[in-house]
Amino acid sequence: MKSHLLLVASRFLSWPFFILSIWILYRGHNLPGGGFIGGLVGASGFLFYDLSGYGRPKQGFFSLKPFSFLTAGLGTAVLSGLPGLLAGKGFMTAFWLPGFKLPLLGSVHLGTPLVFDIGVYLTVIGFILLLADTLAEEEKL
Amino acid sequence: MTLSAPILFLLLLAVVSPWWVARSRMSFVVAGGLLHLGIAGHYILLLSGVAGGGGMPAENGADFFPTDLIEWSFLGTAWGLMFAALVSGIGLLVFLYSAGYFGATPKGIRFFLPLLAFEAAMLGVVLADHSILLFLFWELTSISSFFLIGFLHSETTSRWNAQQALLVTGTGGMCLLAGFLMVGTEWGTHSLEAWRGMAVAGREIPMVALALMLAGAATKSALFPFFFWLPNAMSAPTPVSSYLHSATMVKAGIFLIGALFPLFASSAGIMGVIVGMGAATAVTGLALGWVQTDLKKILAYTTLSVLGLLAFLLGLGTVESVRVAVLLLLGHACYKAGLFMAAGAVDKATGTRDLRALAGLAKAMPALWIVCLLLGLSAVGFPPLLGFLGKEYGYGLALPNKGLSLGLSAFLFLANLTMMVLILRVAVKPFRPDAALEAPGVKAIPKLMMLGPAVLALAGVFLGLTSPFLLSPMVGAVVSGIAGDGADYKLALWHGFKPALYMSVATLVGGWFLYKVAVTYGKQNVVTRRLGFAENTYTAMVKGLMVGAAATTGFLQSGDLRRYLHLFFGGILLLVVGNWWVSGFGVARLFASMEPVPLLEALLVAAMAFGILLVVLTMSRITAVLGLAIIGLGMAFLFARLGAPDLALTLMLVESLTVVLFIYIVHGLPKIRNITKPPGRIFDACLSLGVGGVMALLAMKAQSVQLHPSISGTxxxxxxxxxxxxxxxxxxxxxxxxxxxxxxxxxxxxxxxxxxxxxxxxxxxxxxxxxx
Incomplete structure (x- = not known):
């Protein structure tokens, strides 16, 4: 069951969804959102291709494999904990850069919790994609 | 770090050994040998310091562990340092012997890791002052022993024997831990030195704790009725048998009895049990060894009987009997390790360890013959070798006011006589010509394999001859450390014409005669068959465990999804409702405090109820999934209404994605069928409603109870x-x-x-x- 219409639509929808997911990830610290929700939205961007029946592109960003996301996600999460460990304050102690202002985003705070959230985000994407891939192949069996 | 540094060095060497041996075997052997030499010398110096009247070296790294339950603290008692010297000294010889035994084979690459780890652990056992730390090392010896017994892991018997040793000593280890914890909690300290002091001062000890600690010691030292694992452990390579299962690890139980001597001695009943277990072990070992044909098995059974004798002597509890135990232990460690290594050399050279096939080796292996003769003479207690002291002093034991001396002497005499026959079978029989047997062909053996037995044979001669000067102060310090007295006793080789001397001579003559006439090996008899009960019990227990596990798994993991849900939900229902039944729940009060539900939320709940009915009643999977989505979305709206936007968002996304993922597989799934009959369905419905209702009540209860101040504000x-x-x-x-x-x-x-x-x-x- 392949739908050309959905394939074309996914080309238009996947990037906006992905950017939306990054925005959700970023705003999570102060407003509803965060890595988990962001990850789910980000994964939806990929799943449009799956829904079309043609599968994901062979090249480009949306061809990235689930295991890359899983590895990167867990790795990022662990890395975000190391500064605390190195500073002798215990694994995962939060560290923040001094806040600054950007034109579009307003005041910006960057710190290790955000890095950790990125890890969560990537892991969730990897998880959903791996499930989707497996189920898609299951269907072919 | 004077006491624990060698332990850390050995662990380090153990960890790097596989790589090092694979790269450069020679340099590993040289470096490891030198390290051992240094460690052995270190402990011997410390021991002579303590024996010379100096204070005991102590070490306390309180900050090593981030918890109060365990401390990195060590204390060099004379008893412990004597063991440390034996462990590292014999460790050196076994290390070199192993290098020769395995040569440049792949087995030799992975052998040193468990061996050195064991050595480190054993040193930890004998030097630790904190009971939990001791337990930690104790378990590590069990585990490394497991790997060493099962070293030839492709053989089923090896694996079975390794598991048996681990299960028996591991169970004992758990008992030991429980005993340690009981005493430690009761007395408020885990320091063994403090324990000894408190026991001497007459503080009461829980009987159960003593029994538990004795169980730990008895399993480790293979005392009756746990003796069966030790002979089976002979499936390990010979260096292991020589080291762990004769000279060191199996003596850990004996060590513990000595280390906690004042505690055990405070209860006459426990001491009686130790004496009984020891005597039974000695008799069992000899009775079973009497019919063995395998050199290593014979040695294993004599080890068993010596372990029994050691426990027996410690259990008697007098200064004199403790002295005999210490002398016997020293002699045994030297000659038995040597005899094991020699048996391994014979095996390597001829390809067999069967007594019935071995004879006339003296011509082809004259050096080994002399070494074996010296070791054997020490073992049978020939003056003036080291083994003589233990036997002679044993005969000299007269228990004051106990009326046991005649019976005790007879027991020791018979035990020594039998043991002598067994030792002669190992040390002499393979080498003497036999008219009925042709000498087997002999291959050259690595020189390193000769070093260990030779050094131990000479040590037996040297230590025996110099015992009045060299050993006296050390044995005195050890004995007084255990029994609190006897430090200034002088050892002597000659005691004059006394009954002990006559008995020694009678033993030697009688033993030689018996060896000549009693060719009993290879013939099972009624006693040996009866003694199989201990191991049979063990086997039945292990098999029972397996059958029980299979039955439980079969019941719980039936593969039927409905069964799982029944068990799971039924269990929840039983536990929660049962708990309410007991504690009184007060359902009515919960409803009394309910507030009216706003219309919008009531509508949402109604929609969700509709979704539930849809899921339960439909025969189409797509409809069921949509029904589930309705429930989920309804829940998401509720979250949003009640001020949890994050949860609402997440739930919505999860619901949508679930539907998307479900699309993939919906074609492949079978149609929904009614498998169960109406009564079953009614039961299922009741169970579901029951669990749902209980969960709802639980949620309401959780709202109404506030056990701790809420943290949400903070x-x-x-x-x-x-x-x-x-x-x-x-x-x-x-x-x-x-x-x-x-x-x-x-x-x-x-x-x-x-x-x-x-x-x-x-x-x-x-x-x-x-x-x-």
């Missing part, structure tokens, strides 16, 4: 002040409880991998053409 405040975030949910996830989230995403990744693996297996089976 978290809200901290969220901004400490973590610079206004969304408290997110701050909890990524900052306050980040480690939990870390665990969760790890689980997510593992779940994904699991799904993948299940699928891979299925597709592989499909590719092979089998049924998935």
């Amino acid at each position: 978290l809200n405040e901290w969220s901004y002040t400490l973590a610079k975030g206004k969304n408290v949910v997110n701050v909890i996830l990524v900052d306050f409880r980040a480690l939990d989230t870390m665990g969760e995403i790890t689980v997510i990744a593992l779940a994904a991998l699991g799904v993948r693996l299940v699928w891979l297996r299925k597709s592989e089976m499909k590719a092979k053409g089998g049924k998935p």
Whole structure:
């Protein structure tokens, strides 16, 4: 069951969804959102291709494999904990850069919790994609 | 670090050994040998310091462990340092012997890791002053022994024997831990030195704790009725048998009895049990050894009987009997390790360890013959060798006011006589010509394999001859450390014409005569068959465990999804309702405090109820999934209404994605069928409603009870002040409880991998053409 219409639509929808997911990830610290929700939205961007029946592109960003996301996600999460460990304050102690202002985003705070959230985000994407891939192949069996 | 540094060095060497041996075997052997030499010398110096009247070296690294339950503290008692010297000294010889035994084979590469780890652990056992630390090392000896017994892991018997040793000594180890914890809690300290002092001062000890600690010692030292694992442990390579299962590890139980002597001695009943177990072990070992044909097995059974004698002597509890035990232990460690190594050399040279095939080796292996003769003479107690002291002093034991001396002497005499026959069979029989047997062909053996037995044979001569000067102060210090007296006793080789001397001579003559006439090996008799009961009991228990496990698994993991849900929900219902039944729940009060439900929320709940009916009643999977989505979305709206936008968002996304993912597989699923009959369905409905109702009540109860002050206010405040975030949910996830989230995403990744693996297996089976 392949739908050309959905394939074309996914080309238009996947990037906006992905950017939306990054925005959700970023705003999570102060407003509803965060890595988990962001990850789910980000994964939806990929799943449009799956829904079309043609599968994901062979090249480009949306061809990235689930295991890359899983590895990167867990790795990022662990890395975000190391500064605390190195500073002798215990694994995962939060560290923040001094806040600054950007034109579009307003005041910006960057710190290790955000890095950790990125890890969560990537892991969730990897998880959903791996499930989707497996189920898609299951269907072919 | 004077006491524990060698332990750390050995562990380090153990860890790097596989790489080092694989790269350059020679340099590893040289470096390891030198390290051992240094360690052995170190402990001998410390021991002579303590024997010379100096204070005991102590070490306390309180900060080593970040907890109060265990401390990195060591104390060099004379008893412990004597063991440390034996462990490292014989360790040196076994180390070199192993290098020769395995040569440049792949086995030799992985052998040193467990061996050196064992050595480190054993040193820890004998030097630790903190009971839990001792337990830690104690378990490490069991574990490394497991790997060494099962070293030839391709053989089923090796694996079985290794498991047997681990289960028996491991169970004992658990008892030991329980005993340690009981005494430690009762007395408020875990220091063994403090324990000894308190026991001497007459403080009462829980009887159960003593029994538990004795169980630990008895399993480790293979005392009756736990003796069976030790002979089976002979499936280990010979260096292991020589080291762990004769000279060191099996003596850990004896060590413990000595180390906690004042505690055990405070109870006459426990001491009586130790004496009884010891005597029974000695008799069992000799009776079973009497019919063995395998050199190593014979040695194992004589080891068993010596362990029994040691426990017996310690259990008697007088200064004199403790002295005999110490002398016997020293002599035994030297000659038995040597005899084991010699048996291994014979095995390597001729390819057999069977007594019935060995004779006339003296011509082809004259050096080994002399070494074996010296070791054997020490073992049978020939003056003036080291083994003589233990036997002579044993005969000299007269128990004052106990009326046991005649019976005791007869027991010792018979035990020594039998043991002598067994020793002669190992040390003499293979070498003497036999008219009925041709000498087997002999291959050259590595020189390193001769070093160990030769050094131990000479040590037996040297230590025996110099015992009045060299050993006296040390044995005195050890004995007074255990029994609190006897430090200034002088050892002597000659005691004049006394009954002990006559008995020694009678033993030697009688033993030689008996050796000549009693060719009993290879013939099972009624006694040996009866003694199989201990091991049979063990086997029956292990088999029973397996059968029980299979039955439980079969019942719980039936593969029927309905069964799982029945067990799971039924269990919840029973536990929760049962708990309410006992504690009184007060359902009525919960409803009394309910507030009226707003219309919008009531409508949402109604929609969700509709979704539930849809799921339960429909015969189409698509409809069922949509029904589930209705429930989920209804829930999401409720969350949103009640002020949890994050949850609402997440739930909505999850619901949508679930539907999307479900689309993939919906074609492949079978049609929904009614498998169960109406009565079963009614039962299922009741169970579901029951569990649902209980969960709802539980949720209401949780709302109405406040056990601890609520933390939400504090978290809200901290969220901004400490973590610079206004969304408290997110701050909890990524900052306050980040480690939990870390665990969760790890689980997510593992779940994904699991799904993948299940699928891979299925597709592989499909590719092979089998049924998935």
